[in-house]
Amino acid sequence: MTIDFGIRNAPRKFAKTLAAGIALGMLALPGAAAAQERVKVEWWHALGGRLGEVVEKLVTDFNGSQDQYEVVAVHKGNYEENMAAMVAAYRVGQQPTIIQAAERGFMTMLNSGAVVPVPTLMEEQGHDVDWNDFIAPVSGFFLVDGVPAALPFNSSTPIFWYNRDMFKEAGFDAPGETWQEVEKQLYAIKEQGVSQCSMALANDFFWSLIENYAALHDQPYGTLANGFDGLGTEFVFNKSPLVVGQLERLSKWMDDDVLQIAGQGLSPEQLFTSGTCATYVASTAAHAGIGSGAQFDWSATFLPHEEGVEPKNSTIGGGALWVLQGKSDEEYAGAAAFIDFVASPETQVWWSKQTGYVPVTTTAYDALKSEGYFKENPTREIAILQLSRGEPTENSRGFRFGNHNQSMQLLVEEIQGVWTGQKTPQEALDNAARRGNEILRQYERLHASQ
Amino acid sequence: MPRSNATAGIGGADTRPPLAIGIALSRLLPKTSEAGLKTAHFSKPGLAAALLAPQLLILLFFFFIPSYKALSLAFVQVDPFGAREIFVGFANFAQLLGSPDYRQSVFFTLWFTVIQAVVTIALALLFAFATDFVIRGRGLYKSVILMPYAIAPVISGVLWAFLFNPAVGPLAQFIQSLGIPWDPNRRPFDAQLLVIVASVWKHICYDYIFLVAALLAVPQSLLEAAKLDGARPVRRFFTISLPLVTPTIFFLMVMNVVYGLFETFGIIDAVTRGGPAGATNTLVYKVYQDGFVQLNLGSSAAQSVILMIIAILFTVLQFRALERRVNYQV
Numbered sequence: 001m002t003i004d005f006g007i008r009n010a011p012r013k014f015a016k017t018l019a020a021g022i023a024l025g026m027l028a029l030p031g032a033a034a035a036q037e038r039v040k041v042e043w044w045h046a047l048g049g050r051l052g053e054v055v056e057k058l059v060t061d062f063n064g065s066q067d068q069y070e071v072v073a074v075h076k077g078n079y080e081e082n083m084a085a086m087v088a089a090y091r092v093g094q095q096p097t098i099i100q101a102a103e104r105g106f107m108t109m110l111n112s113g114a115v116v117p118v119p120t121l122m123e124e125q126g127h128d129v130d131w132n133d134f135i136a137p138v139s140g141f142f143l144v145d146g147v148p149a150a151l152p153f154n155s156s157t158p159i160f161w162y163n164r165d166m167f168k169e170a171g172f173d174a175p176g177e178t179w180q181e182v183e184k185q186l187y188a189i190k191e192q193g194v195s196q197c198s199m200a201l202a203n204d205f206f207w208s209l210i211e212n213y214a215a216l217h218d219q220p221y222g223t224l225a226n227g228f229d230g231l232g233t234e235f236v237f238n239k240s241p242l243v244v245g246q247l248e249r250l251s252k253w254m255d256d257d258v259l260q261i262a263g264q265g266l267s268p269e270q271l272f273t274s275g276t277c278a279t280y281v282a283s284t285a286a287h288a289g290i291g292s293g294a295q296f297d298w299s300a301t302f303l304p305h306e307e308g309v310e311p312k313n314s315t316i317g318g319g320a321l322w323v324l325q326g327k328s329d330e331e332y333a334g335a336a337a338f339i340d341f342v343a344s345p346e347t348q349v350w351w352s353k354q355t356g357y358v359p360v361t362t363t364a365y366d367a368l369k370s371e372g373y374f375k376e377n378p379t380r381e382i383a384i385l386q387l388s389r390g391e392p393t394e395n396s397r398g399f400r401f402g403n404h405n406q407s408m409q410l411l412v413e414e415i416q417g418v419w420t421g422q423k424t425p426q427e428a429l430d431n432a433a434r435r436g437n438e439i440l441r442q443y444e445r446l447h448a449s450q
Numbered sequence: 451m452p453r454s455n456a457t458a459g460i461g462g463a464d465t466r467p468p469l470a471i472g473i474a475l476s477r478l479l480p481k482t483s484e485a486g487l488k489t490a491h492f493s494k495p496g497l498a499a500a501l502l503a504p505q506l507l508i509l510l511f512f513f514f515i516p517s518y519k520a521l522s523l524a525f526v527q528v529d530p531f532g533a534r535e536i537f538v539g540f541a542n543f544a545q546l547l548g549s550p551d552y553r554q555s556v557f558f559t560l561w562f563t564v565i566q567a568v569v570t571i572a573l574a575l576l577f578a579f580a581t582d583f584v585i586r587g588r589g590l591y592k593s594v595i596l597m598p599y600a601i602a603p604v605i606s607g608v609l610w611a612f613l614f615n616p617a618v619g620p621l622a623q624f625i626q627s628l629g630i631p632w633d634p635n636r637r638p639f640d641a642q643l644l645v646i647v648a649s650v651w652k653h654i655c656y657d658y659i660f661l662v663a664a665l666l667a668v669p670q671s672l673l674e675a676a677k678l679d680g681a682r683p684v685r686r687f688f689t690i691s692l693p694l695v696t697p698t699i700f701f702l703m704v705m706n707v708v709y710g711l712f713e714t715f716g717i718i719d720a721v722t723r724g725g726p727a728g729a730t731n732t733l734v735y736k737v738y739q740d741g742f743v744q745l746n747l748g749s750s751a752a753q754s755v756i757l758m759i760i761a762i763l764f765t766v767l768q769f770r771a772l773e774r775r776v777n778y779q780v
Contacts, residue, residue, distance in 0.1 A: 080743045087530045087745060108745070113533040197617070254636070263635040264721055265611030266618055276617070406744040413551075416727035419636050423727075438545075439746075446527055446534050 038070040041334035042096035045073055046082040046319065047154070050288040054354045062341045069334030071098075079105070079319065080405065090114055090324065097327045097335045100153060100319040103141065104404045107227075109322050110149050111402070111447050116323045116332070118339060119147040125336035129343060133361045137387035141316050141398040150320035151339050154357045156283040157314045157383045158208030160304060161290065163195075164297040166278040170194045175279065179249065179304045186258050189278050197260040199253065200268040200277035206411050207317055208281045208303075210237070213246050215315045215396040216305055222440075227400035231444040235407070235436045238429035242306065247425035251418050261419065269293075283317060284383035287356025300379040302386050312396040313389045318357060358384045402443030407436035517758065523751030530745040542752035551728055552736075552753075556760075559732045562646060563710030570650045570706050571699060574657030578665055579687055592662075599655040603713075607720025610648040634722065638729030641722045645730045648721055649714045656709075657702050664698035665691055700768075707764055711757070733757045 047055050052075055059073045076082040079102035089095045101109050109115055122129050131139065131147055138155045142148035160182075162175050170189045176182050186198035202208055214221045219240040227233040237243050253259035260277060262268040272280035273293040280286070281303065290298055305311035321342065323335050341347055348364030351357065353373070359365045365384065368374060374381040401407060414432040417423040423431070492498040524542055528535045546552045577595055584591045598606060613621040616633045625632040634641040668691050676686045715734050718724060724731035724739060731739070737757065741750025 084742045084745065091532050108530065112529070112531045114531045260617060261635040262617060263611070263615050264723060265608050265615050271617060403744070403746070406746060409739070409744055413725070413728050416725050420638055420726050420729070421636075422638075442527060446529055446536060 037068075039068065039330040039334045041069055041071045041098065041331050041338060043071055043073045043098040043100070043321075043338070044076045044082055044086055044096045045100040046075070046077065046079045046102070047100075048075060048078075050292060051154075051285065051355055054288065054351070057354075058342070058347070058351065061347075062338055065341065066337065069337055071334070071338050083108075083405075086324075090326075093326060095324045095326065097324060097331045098338065099322050099324060101150070101322055102319050102405075103317050103398075104408060106142075106149075106320075107400055107402045107404065107443075110144065114325055115149070116325055117147070117149055118151050118321070118323060121323050121332060121336055122339065125333050127336050127340045129340070133363055135358070135360060135362055135365060135384070135388065137313060137392065138316055138358070138360050140392060142320060148320075150322045151343060152316075152318075152360045153321045153342060154285065154318040154351075154355065155316045155360055156285045156318045156357050157316055157387050158202075158212050158281055158303060159284050159300045159379075159382045159386065160302065161272060161280040161282060161286065161298065161300045163272070163275065163278045164299050166194050174299075175301055175304070177302070177304060178307045179246075180307050182304045183249070183253075186253070186279065187256070190256075190258050195276070195278045196257070197271065197277040198258040199260070199279045199281070200271040201250075201254075201259055201261050202268050202280065202282040203262070204283070204317075205250075205281070206408055206415070208283070209246065209250065210243065210411070210415075211399065212303065212314045214240065214243050215313070215398075216303060216311045217242050217309055218312050218393050218395045219243055220395050221399060222401060225394035226398065227402075228394070228397060231402060231440075231447060233401060233440060235401075235433040235440070238426070238433040244426050244429055247415065247418060247429060251425055254419055283356075284358065284380075285318070285356045287380065288354065291356070300382055302382060311389065313392050314386045315396065315398045316358075316387060352380070356380065356383075358387065401436075401440060402447065403439050406439045407432070410435045410439070520751045520754045520758070523747055524755045525748075525752075527748040530747060538748070542748045543756070546749065546752055546756065551731075554728060555731045555733055555736050558642070558730065559711065559734075562642070562649075562714075562730075562732060563707055566646055566649050566653075566710045566714070567703060567706035569646070570653050570657055571702055573650065574654050574661050574702075575692075575699075577654070577658055578661035579691070581662055582665075583683070595658050596655045598652050601652075603652060603716030604720045606652055607648060607717040610644065610651075610717070611721045614644055635726055638726055641726055641730050645714070645718055645721055648717050649710065652717060653706065653709055657706065660698050660702055661695065664695040668694045704765060704768055707768065708761070711761055711764070733760070 045055055055073055059071050063070050076085045083101060083105055086095060086099045119131065134148065134152065138152045139148055142150060142152055160175060166189060167174065170192050172185050176185060189195050189198045211221060214237055219242050221237045222233045222235050224230045224233040250259060260271065262271050268280065269282065269286055269289055271277040273290050275296050303314060321339060343361065345361060345363040345367055348359045348361055349367050352359040352364065352368065359368060411432040414428040418425050418428045525537060525539060526535050527538050581588065581591065613619045614634060616622045616635065622632050632640055634644050672690050673686055676690055712734050714732065715738065718730055718732060718735045722730040724735050733753065734757065737750050737753045740746045740753065
């Protein structure tokens with residue numbers, strides 16, 4: 001999952017759309033009848049920058065592959081803005097047919113009463129999708145009563161990015177496997193003057209360094225199997241000495257200037273790709289940006305774990321495609337055709353190569369393997385290997401918390417209190433759990449009658 | 451009648467008793483001192499209503515209907531899609547008022563607004579006063595001051611954030627090179643200072659335009675008379691110009707407070723996003739965050755109701771406290 005805190009390129013996009021519109025209009029003149037018959041299917045998504053360009057290509061390819069439907073992709077901003085725009089539109093009946101929602105919005109979407117489950121849609125529209133083909137860690141998150149509630153679209157997991165040039169200069173071949181080893185290396189990089197910034201803090205660090213840390217170390221984040229077993233779940237991450245220890249470590253790094261916040265006006269990924277910071281823990285989807293932007297020998301590896309601990313799988317992040325209610329049958333037919341296109345092995349292989357997101361089906365994964373793609377690009381396989389490592393436990397399967405977006409924002413706010421020195425890590429996590437539990441109770445009360 | 455007789459006696463002008471009574475009354479009853487401005491009225495109510503209608507319609511659609519919506523949402527908890535709704539009475543308000551984070555936001559908003567308003571006016575007054583003394587390049591001087599007004603808040607916010615970013619910002623590095631610690635990502639006060647400076651910078655031009663115009667309207671004869679009496683520029687400013695532009699300053703105070711409360715949203719969103727740890731989370735920004743990012747509509751609506759009450763109180767207070775000192779007659 002990436003959070004796009006940048007400014008949107010609205011004017012450029014508008015110009016592009018305008019140009020495309022004019023071009024389409026001119027093309028349409030001779031065969032106007034044929035062009036008018038295309039059913040427009042609106043899709044609101046949250047991918048900007050390099051990923052946004054790939055999305056546009058995907059849509060163009062789909063529109064070129066058939067002549068019945070035209071998917072119109074609209075970039076509404078980051079995941080939260082996309083969701084807010086959709087909710088506002090839904091309340092006045094102006095919703096798009098397809099919406100991309102983040103994994104954090106899963107419960108909100110699932111219990112909204114506003115969605116058409118994707119398997120139902122595909123069945124009604126006569127598409128045969130083999131749901132068993134979806135790789136376990138991805139489908140495991142999205143399954144409700146045996147079938148996924150939405151189409152896993154851009155699935156990712158955090159990995160450990162590093163600047164190999166800097167590691168070599170400091171005398172290391174590669175990052176260590178444990179946090180203890182990594183800590184020594186980061187301090188060495190700083191002390192030897194290789195870099196003033198050993199690690200850039202990702203904007204979604206709560207996901208890569210806290211939530212996934214809990215999953216990887218089999219620590220309960222919430223009760224009732226992290227919310228999978230019911231709305232009565234409560235946050236307990238503050239009671240795990242390991243999670244508290246992780247925050248203490250990050251806080252110490254921050255105080256020692258080993259870990260740096262990018263702050264507003266700058267993306268942390270830029271700090272890494274510009275060669276300022278030596279490491280960066282972020283989504284595998286950063287492949288798109290780092291691959292095209294970094295001018296040094298970069299690489300990536302698995303997330304570190306504590307000494308003497310057998311690490312579990314990490315959890316997925318990213319978005320899924322949900323289909324909303326209240327659209328016409330033609331639009332649903334178009335949506336189903338598009339989803340079928342997205343889920344096809346060819347698209348999955350292409351999408352995964354272009355972006356760094358994991359291929360969501362076994363067929364696509366096998367296709368990439370058999371063409372030797374991972375031999376040439378070993379960092380591309382890290383995410384999927386890390387996601388499917390070992391047998392998932394209740395603590396590593398994922399998270400299902402109502403209004404998780406709210407409790408996440410509170411967690412970030414509380415952790416910022418640690419960065420500013422106003423709170424100890426234990427206090428911050430206690431506060432975050434207490435405030436998060438209020439949100440869970442509120443959600444439970446509102447949805448109890450289901 | 452004894453009173454009017456007395457004044458007439460003092461005035462010694464029997465031919466103009468009504469005027470004498472008028473003046474005497476206006477001196478005795480402070481309220482009527484603004485009589486000249488406030489008693490003007492239309493003799494045909496229909497025309498007045500027609501002229502008011504467009505503004506009233508705008509108020510209806512952009513104030514009364516949204517206010518009603520906010521009020522109706524403030525007492526419920528609701529699913530963002532509108533499918534489920536439960537009435538919770540004052541629970542949303544109770545939760546807000548009981549939350550230390552909300553109190554912190556109220557506190558910050560108040561001192562942020564006041565400091566921003568006062569500093570903006572003070573600087574704008576200084577620049578406006580100095581305008582007369584800039585002989586060469588007065589056009590350039592004015593354009594430089596007015597320029598920020600033409601820049602969208604988000605763009606200027608991003609520029610401020612970048613310039614003062616401790617990792618890459620040139621100004622941040624300059625400050626650090628002076629040995630002053632600077633990190634708006636980790637030091638709440640730095641972030642608050644940055645937001646205040648950015649908001650003031652963005653709004654000075656607005657105040658400046660009004661103050662330059664107001665200063666131009668100060669009668670030259672008074673200033674020249676004072677000059678002949680030997681008053682220096684600063685003295686002339688404080689004893690003649692300043693009292694005469696108080697109505698403008700009062701108006702700008704109200705506008706600045708409204709600006710601070712509501713319109714600094716874009717700057718905060720771009721410069722700090724309310725952080726670190728909620729240090730720059732103003733009430734309006736919190737309404738947006740809770741309502742539109744986190745989709746907690748009930749709480750957000752309750753906050754906007756509280757905000758509305760604060761804004762009304764502030765304005766009433768200002769009219770009460772400041773208007774008495776304002777001299778509307780030149």
